[in-house]
Amino acid sequence: MSVVNERSALDRPVSLYEHARRLARLNPDGPLPDGGRPWPDRDDHPEVRFRERKAALAAVLREFIDDPSLTAANLHDRCTRLAVTTLDATSVLRELAPEPSRRLADAGRWLVRNGWDRRAVIVGLSLLCGNAELHDVPVVKTVGLLSFADRLAVEVLAKVPGAEPDLIWLTERSRIHIRVAATEALSGNADPAVRDWVLSTPRELLSSEHARKLAEWHGLAEKLRLQAVDDTSWDQVANLLLAMTSTRNYQSEISRYRDATVVYQRWVELADRRQPTLERAALLTAVAQDLCTGPAAPVAGALRRGLLETIRHVLCSRQWAEMLHRSARSSDPIEARRATWVLGELAGNDIPEERFAIRVVVPDPNPVGFAQVEARVMVDGMPVVASAFDKGSAESPEGLVHSGRLRATSEPREVMLAEAYCTEGCCGGLYTTIVREEAEVVWRDWRSSMAGDPPPDLRFDAAEYDREIARAEQDHGWEWPARTVARLVEDALRADPTILGRWDCAAGWCTAWLRDLDTARLTFGHPARRGSFEDPSVQFGLVIDVKDRAPDAVAAEVIASMRHTDPKSVAEMIGGSKDGAEKLGLVYKKPSRW
Structure with a gap:
């Protein structure tokens, strides 16, 4: 022993x-x-x-x-x-x-x-x-x-x-x-109590594939055909439909769900029998976004207009409208902003009539999960990315539209319209080459990691195309205050690199997230340049509090501060090593707000 x-x-x-x-x-x-x-x-x-x-x-x-x-x-x-x-x-x-x-x-x-x-x-x-x-x-x-x-x-x-x-x-x-x-x-357990618990799993925790399998295993299409469909079952169906359209777990599965069209039709038909609640209004609005400009659009096809009209009719009915306006006046900021979002989307979920259109889609501002704002390109009323690429969402409006990447010149330029959820380096993206040819703008030479034939060449009237690009680039109406602050700060740093350069720093990104609605976040690196990859470096993150303050004033205050005070002294270290920080003469502190 x-x-x-x-x-x-x-x-x-x-x-x-x-x-x-x-x-x-x-x-x-x-x-x-x-x-x-x-x-x-x-x-x-x-x-x-x-x-x-x-x-x-x-x-x-x-x-x-x-x-x-x-x-x-x-x-x-x-x-x-x-x-x-x-x-x-x-x-x-x-x-x-x-x-x-x-x-x-x-x-x-x-x-x-x-x-x-x-x-x-x-x-x-x-x-x-x-x-x-x-x-x-x-x-x-x-x-x-x-x-x-x-x-x-x-x-x-x-x-x-x-x-x-x-x-x-x-x-x-x-x-x-x-x-x-x-x-x-x-998943396959037949006990009613277990089944209800499984189907009540928040969609943020379900992969698209698992959501599809749950819908098939539990026969959602057959259950919806029953005369009596209770509120809980209706809610669960919406949860699975939205999970199936998500690309946050590698790919959307809604196109692979054989009963998708039947389920969408029946689910929407049953909406006016539900007890009006803000959560259900948000579900209806999110499904409407999917049907209008998202992954559900190619699946529903010609049925989309009727489904969207029914959803709008329900949300505009007296009981639902009263509930929404009451919630919009709530002292609870999350409830108020979600209700305001639903009311705002009522006027915006229309299928574009134009040949070429750009729609910025802001998802439910519920601080759960990691919902992303997307710039969805529409051609003949159908979303380009959702029709041709199921491995990731469309690019952000800042990255795709406000950057000028969609502008057409006589010099061909390849543009990435969407990146795979797991990054481009892993599962690719969707690319097209944009070029101006006399009176037309052409999208050609498509490149994608998807199997099958690439999309056909697309041709647009150049004058109409330019007008829509100019409109979209100037449209900031979708922003909330913190996102506006992020744009103004990023624009200022891009226009004058010396603001951070004087502190031997280089700008990273600046944005605001829906789950953290009242703050903007800026990243920057130190030193501004490295001689080699092995040289030490530190990434900093600055949290900008915006709540109840004018965005332009907040942005100006942040920029003014960085002109006179080393931002490294107020930001948190969010990247790099403790050893690397010490080599740069910095005292490492564990971040508290990242």
């Missing part, structure tokens, strides 16, 4: 299970503070490459499997010398022990209940995955409250018949993204 194994139990920290149980008693209705930190074990987990981690863990587990004299406590102590992640343990076990084993399951139970080191508990949960029984559930879900174990605990519970309520219980007390794994695990 090794010295480690002969240590007194008093020398060891409390088990992680007991640690979680104690915290759960203190916080019975919500997640544990900071995921259960600080852990009672040592914080000496080394950084080791995947292959080395996997090989070391495989050797320990193979020794345990081959030597029946080794106990779970022996396995625990060997695990404490490893670098182990959740993926390592499950991957190694699939290779070493693909078949269920009573000894391995019992060892897993011991590690989960008695383990005081995170690495050993991770191995224990991995040993239980697929081998756990109902009597294991209380311990597993309690340990799963600790953030290092939540995802693996969800995987264990998902494979235990009858543990669905416990899985939901754990998920609702865990980090928000754990809901994704839980929803996927329970």
Whole structure:
């Protein structure tokens, strides 16, 4: 017996299970503070490459499997010398022990209940995955409250018949993204309560593909044909439709949903039977945006005008209008701005009649997720990007329109209209070459990462094209105050590089996000130039508070400040390393507002 194994139990920290149980008693209705930190074990987990981690863990587990004299406590102590992640343990076990084993399951139970080191508990949960029984559930879900174990605990519970309520219980007390794994695990469950919980998953957490599969698995088209469709079911359908049109998880799936047209028609038909609420008004407005200029437009085709008219009729009806105007006067700023957004969109969701049009689309200003403003190019009433590219959204108005990139000259110029969600370098983008040919502007030589034939050449009357470009470039009516501040600051820095240059800094980007409506954010780098990639550098971020202040005055104040005060002294370090900062003579501070 090794010295480690002969240590007194008093020398060891409390088990992680007991640690979680104690915290759960203190916080019975919500997640544990900071995921259960600080852990009672040592914080000496080394950084080791995947292959080395996997090989070391495989050797320990193979020794345990081959030597029946080794106990779970022996396995625990060997695990404490490893670098182990959740993926390592499950991957190694699939290779070493693909078949269920009573000894391995019992060892897993011991590690989960008695383990005081995170690495050993991770191995224990991995040993239980697929081998756990109902009597294991209380311990597993309690340990799963600790953030290092939540995802693996969800995987264990998902494979235990009858543990669905416990899985939901754990998920609702865990980090928000754990809901994704839980929803996927329970997707096909036929229990009505479980199904409703799955379908109520916020769309920001659903990939487009998963949303489509949920719609198919649960037969949304058939359910909508029923005479009685309650408000909750109607809300869930909208949630899935909007998730399917999103490109924030690699690609839109609405065109692959075979029942899309039927579901859109029936969902819109049922709208006037709903209880008017701001959330439902926002759902109707978001769907209208998709039908008008977004990914739903090519799917709905000729039905779009009728669907949009029905949505407008519902939102303009007395009960809905009264609710919206009441919400627009609310003292709650989020409620007021969302209602104002709906009322504003009522006048704007029209299919363009022109051959060429640009529509800036501002999504729901609800501070959830990471909604982006898009400049959607429309040709003959149909969105170009949504028709030809499903891997990412259209570019921002600042990047595509106000930059002048869409202007046509006799010199051909390639322009990116959309970038893949995961970046252009990963999954590409949609490009066209714009050139003026006498009285016409031509979009030709399309380039895309999409399979199939590229779009055909597009020709526009040059005078009409120029008028629409000029109108769109001067249109800032869609902006909210913080976005206006961001534009004015960026324009000033671009016009006079010495504003930041005098402090040996170079401008990055400046923008405002819908989820953070009352602030603009500016980034800049120091030093302004580097001799080589290896030279130290630091990225700074400045948060500009705008609320209830005139945008032009705020922007002027920011620029004036940077002319006289080194912005590095007031901004936060958001990029680069502590070591790099010290080499540049800067004192590193962890950012608090980024």
